[in-house]
Amino acid sequence: MAIGERNKGGRRADNVPDGSIPFAVRVKAWWEGVNPRHLMGVGRGMGERADVVGPPPREPEETGRWTASRRSFCQRLWGEDENDEVVRPGGSQYSLELAKPMGLDSTKSAIDLAAGLGGGTRRLASALDLWIVGYESDAELAGHAMELSRRHGQERRAPIHALDEETFDLPEKSVDGILMRERFNRIRNKPKLLDTAFNALRPRGHLIITDFVLRDEAALADPLVTRWLKFDAQRAPGGLESTLWTMADLKRELLSKRLDLRIYEDESEKYSSMLRAGWARFADGLDKSEMTKTFGRMMLSEAEYWLLLGNALDSGALRYVRAHAIRGGETL
Structure with a gap:
């Protein structure tokens, strides 16, 4: 979809605020080399906002590289x-x-x-x-x-x-x-x-x-x-x-x-x-309920490592x- 083209929901993709783009879309776009706004509305539920359900549960502490x-x-x-x-x-x-x-x-x-x-x-x-x-x-x-x-x-x-x-x-x-x-x-x-x-x-x-x-x-x-x-x-x-x-x-x-x-x-x-197939498959399977702080930090760390390797x-x-x-x- 070209910049400025409307997505399936009728909104202009280039006007989607950064904060409303789900992480699944960000990861998928990262590895496909496209603007994440262009993927909004593509695929079931990808353009939806996460519902506010209260504070996340306390996460157990883990030690070591391979937790x-x-x-x-x-x-x-x-x-x-x-x-x-x-x-x-x-x-x-x-x-x-x-x-x-x-x-x-x-x-x-x-x-x-x-x-x-x-x-x-x-x-x-x-x-x-x-x-x-x-x-x-x-x-x-x-x-x-x-x-x-x-x-x-x-x-x-x-x-x-x-x-x-x-x-x-x-x-x-x-x-x-x-x-x-x-x-x-x-x-x-x-x-x-x-x-x-x-x-x-x-x-x-x-x-x-x-x-x-x-x-x-x-x-x-x-x-x-x-x-x-x-x-x-x-x-x-x-x-x-x-x-x-x-x-x-x-x-x-x-x-x-x-x-x-x-x-x-x-x-x-x-x-x-x-590399790209793994990340695309992973992003497609992400669920909003998984987005804890620990999960998010781990995802960003892994994504950065493999992105650097892929770029090299x-x-x-x-x-x-x-x-x-x-x-x-x-x-x-």
Whole structure:
């Protein structure tokens, strides 16, 4: 709808006061890149004012980075449904999609080096009848993930452990597949971790990594990248800022391990679309009764983080790549 055009209710969209625009509309417009006034009147109830029903109930205090409220919020934002226990875009379905080319089944074993809340790890175990061990670099999140594996009776088939990169090690030639989603950027000693992963692969074993990288060295100075990095450090365990390699750095390091690099693709556009799809779905499902102060603060914090990341990706300075490598026959 063009500026000044009337919406379905007959009011001029550009005359809608800012204070009357529901938060659901604001979030949806934010991620669609349009003026929120243009969405007023589109969709049932989106232009309605919230009724005043008295003061909100007192909210319980929570501590830690990964409170129950935040875990629930992220599951709702990124999960396919309420049972999808994930905290990042794509949900457990994307983990399954990434892992399929590895040809994993009940006769094989695997490692998930970025388990998150464990939803993707457990889905791989269930869908592929697989024995898989998950590791998560955020110890607090790893604890919640392991509790969920116990609750689902998957503490042996899909256990989740904290990944301490200083002490992390794996037995040589012990697994058939390793998956690491969007967490390599948080690793300080990247070559060491790649060595550990390579040595753990059996001959013809698969390594799949998705991660954020710089377009080139100059991209590190891009203001959109630096803003995202600073915000990312505030959310990271210990406040450590991510260290980004360039696209060329990661490719060169994978090839140096004598890995057969089958796929190395820039999938920034796909990741950006997953971001927007998650937020659009979330905004469509918002209800006025949920708008407590705690919920609102959490929503704004999450929205700011993912918006900064999305802007950096859209600028081209930050890239999202998928790498699929196989340990070659010379390692028999």
